Structure formats: structure tokens, C-alpha cells
Amino acid sequence: MRTIxxxxxxxxxxxxPEIRRCPHCQWKLxxxxxxxxxxxxxxxxxxxxxxxxxxxxNPACSAAQVTYRSIAAEMLSVPECSYGIDVMxxxxxxxxxxxxxxxxxxxxxxxxxxxxxxxxxxLLANFLALLxxxxxxxxxxxGSQWQALGGLVLAIDGMQPEKGSPALYxxxxxxxxxxxxxxxxxxxxxxxxxxxxxxPIKGGGLPVKGVVSDAQESIRLAVAQVxxxxxxxxxxxxxxxxAGRPSYxxxxxxxxxxxxxxxxxxxxxxxxxxxxxxxxxxxPVLWKYVRLLRFTLLIRGLLPFDLxxxxxxxxxTTLEASLQxxxxxxxxxxxxx
Numbered sequence: 001m002r003t004i005x006x007x008x009x010x011x012x013x014x015x016x017p018e019i020r021r022c023p024h025c026q027w028k029l030x031x032x033x034x035x036x037x038x039x040x041x042x043x044x045x046x047x048x049x050x051x052x053x054x055x056x057x058n059p060a061c062s063a064a065q066v067t068y069r070s071i072a073a074e075m076l077s078v079p080e081c082s083y084g085i086d087v088m089x090x091x092x093x094x095x096x097x098x099x100x101x102x103x104x105x106x107x108x109x110x111x112x113x114x115x116x117x118x119x120x121x122x123l124l125a126n127f128l129a130l131l132x133x134x135x136x137x138x139x140x141x142x143g144s145q146w147q148a149l150g151g152l153v154l155a156i157d158g159m160q161p162e163k164g165s166p167a168l169y170x171x172x173x174x175x176x177x178x179x180x181x182x183x184x185x186x187x188x189x190x191x192x193x194x195x196x197x198x199x200p201i202k203g204g205g206l207p208v209k210g211v212v213s214d215a216q217e218s219i220r221l222a223v224a225q226v227x228x229x230x231x232x233x234x235x236x237x238x239x240x241x242x243a244g245r246p247s248y249x250x251x252x253x254x255x256x257x258x259x260x261x262x263x264x265x266x267x268x269x270x271x272x273x274x275x276x277x278x279x280x281x282x283x284p285v286l287w288k289y290v291r292l293l294r295f296t297l298l299i300r301g302l303l304p305f306d307l308x309x310x311x312x313x314x315x316x317t318t319l320e321a322s323l324q325x326x327x328x329x330x331x332x333x334x335x336x337x
Contacts, residue, residue: 012048015073027058035069041113042084078126092127149175151209156219158188171197193222214238244304255309259297
């Protein structure tokens with residue numbers, strides 16, 4: 001690589017192949033033409049990059065028409081993109097690992113790179129495309145580990161954002177946590193799951209020793225079709241989720257009744273505090289209790305064992321104990337609500 005500055009002050013970087021001689025006849029490579037050139041925005045600054053193509057200088061060489069290019073230049077960006085791979089990786093990392101919004105990513109990058117919010121979305125698409133393109137090599141690199149484990153354990157699940165929309169089906173290796181396939185399927189029938197999810201994995205020669213799923217009928221039939229001799233186990237989390245549903249529903253009913261009972265008292269307490277004089281020293285303390293109670297009413301549960309009703313009772317008990325301690329100190333009197 002050779003770097004110079006033009007009249008605009010933007011550095012120009014010239015790239016040539018890393019090899020200097022033809023690998024076939026050992027004659028010196030000669031510059032032929034520009035392969036591509038463009039302005040490139042990177043985390044290190046803005047550059048004008050020129051990638052030069054070279055050919056063997058020996059006209060009698062069997063590979064005289066082969067054009068050699070710089071590997072380093074090809075790793076700077078993807079075709080038709082004016083942003084470097086480093087910017088793309090930074091955008092993907094902030095979005096999918098740090099879970100930042102597009103606006104937050106744009107705010108963190110605009111001081112270092114000239115970029116718009118729309119370009120953030122374009123780079124996210126490129127980032128996902130690169131991840132998908134590199135998935136095959138990643139899977140192949142783990143071949144020895146899967147051999148040592150005795151084969152793959154496939155975990156299959158589908159997610160549908162809304163009824164009538166395509167569903168995202170994902171096949172992961174449960175032991176190493178590697179995604180093997182991820183496809184948007186218009187239908188989740190047995191044939192589609194078998195041909196688009198399971199058969200490509202089987203055709204890739206990856207050893208499979210078992211399958212785990214949520215026991216969806218079409219998945220069970222597809223697994224029986226593609227892997228008839230492999231054990232198929234129901235997902236333990238889904239089993240626990242269904243086993244805990246009756247207690248969860250009872251807890252949710254109790255939580256609903258408590259909220260219904262408390263909201264009326266909460267509104268009356270708010271009105272009573274508003275009637276207190278503005279210079280009342282206990283008014284801000286009482287407002288704090290009202291806010292805490294309002295946040296407590298927002299508690300939600302999650303199947304199978306995160307019971308929101310029990311958590312609500314615990315928080316109310318804590319608030320009551322705090323109020324009782326304040327009353328014993330003689331600071332807070334009861335409000336007529």
C-alpha cells in the first residue's frame with residue numbers, strides 16, 4: 001500500500017497485490033489497470049482508495065491473462081459501498097450486541113464518520129448479509145468439536161410476529177449455541193420445514209444425534225421424515241411453561257383484583273395530597289409513596305415461574321412496613337381518602 005495526499009487534502013491509498021512475482025512462472029508482475037477506486041469512510045478517517053490489477057509480464061505464461069489484486073484492498077469494504085468494514089462491524093455490534101436503536105448508533109458515530117441514519121440501516125443489511133455468507137465457514141470450523149461431542153443436537157423453533165405474516169424458523173445447535181439455519185417461511189407445514197430447514201443440514205454431512213423442539217405437529221412430522229432414526233425430545237422449557245400455566249393464571253387473576261382495588265385508593269390519595277398546603281413538609285414524602293405505589297402496579301409476570309401477583313404482594317408489604325415505620329416516628333399522619 002502507498003499513501004499520498006491530493007490537493008483536497010484527502011489521503012490517497014494505492015493497493016497492489018501482496019505477491020510481486022507470478023506464482024506460475026516466477027516472472028515479475030506488471031501493473032495492468034485499475035480494478036476499482038472510490039472514496040471510503042472509515043473509523044480512522046476518509047480516504048480515496050485505488051485497487052490496482054497486475055498481470056504476469058511473461059507473454060508465454062499459461063496464466064498471463066490472470067489478474068492479481070490486493071487482498072487487503074478487498075477487505076476494506078463491500079462492493080458498491082462507500083463505508084469501510086470497520087464502520088459496518090461497529091454498527092452491527094452496537095445494534096445486535098449492545099441493543100442500541102438506529103438513532104443511538106447514529107449519535108455515537110456521527111462525530112467520527114460522516115453518516116446519515118438511512119446509511120445506518122443500509123450498513124445493518126450489509127452486516128447481516130456478511131454474517132450469513134460467513135456462516136458456512138464458521139460451521140465447518142467447528143467440525144472437530146462436534147465430532148468430539150458425538151454429533152449435533154438440533155433445536156428447532158418458529159416465531160411469527162403476527163398472524164398471516166411469514167414465520168422465522170431457526171435451527172440452532174444446542175450444545176455450542178451455533179445457528180445452523182434461519183429462514184422466513186410462508187408456511188410452516190411438514191414439507192416446507194423438511195426441505196428448507198432439515199434436508200440442507202443433512203445434505204451438508206453434519207452428524208446429528210438428536211432433535212429438540214416445542215412439539216409442534218409439523219415439526220414433529222418433518223423430523224420423523226428427515227431423521228427417522230434420531231430421538232426427538234420436547235423442549236423442557238416449553239413443558240415447564242405449560243406445567244406452570246394453571247398457577248400463573250391464578251396468580252394473574254389475583255394481581256388483576258389487587259390492581260382494581262388499589263387504583264381507586266391511589267386516585268383518592270393523590271387528590272388528598274393535592275389538597276395539602278404547598279409548604280407542608282410531608283407532602284413530597286407522600287408523593288414519593290404514591291409514585292412507588294403507581295410503579296408497583298405496573299409489575300408484570302412471565303411464564304412459567306415469574307409470578308407477578310406474588311411480586312406485587314411483596315412490594316405492597318414492603319411499602320406498608322415503610323409507612324408503619326414512618327408513623328411510629330411521628331412524621332406522617334394518615335390521609336382521609
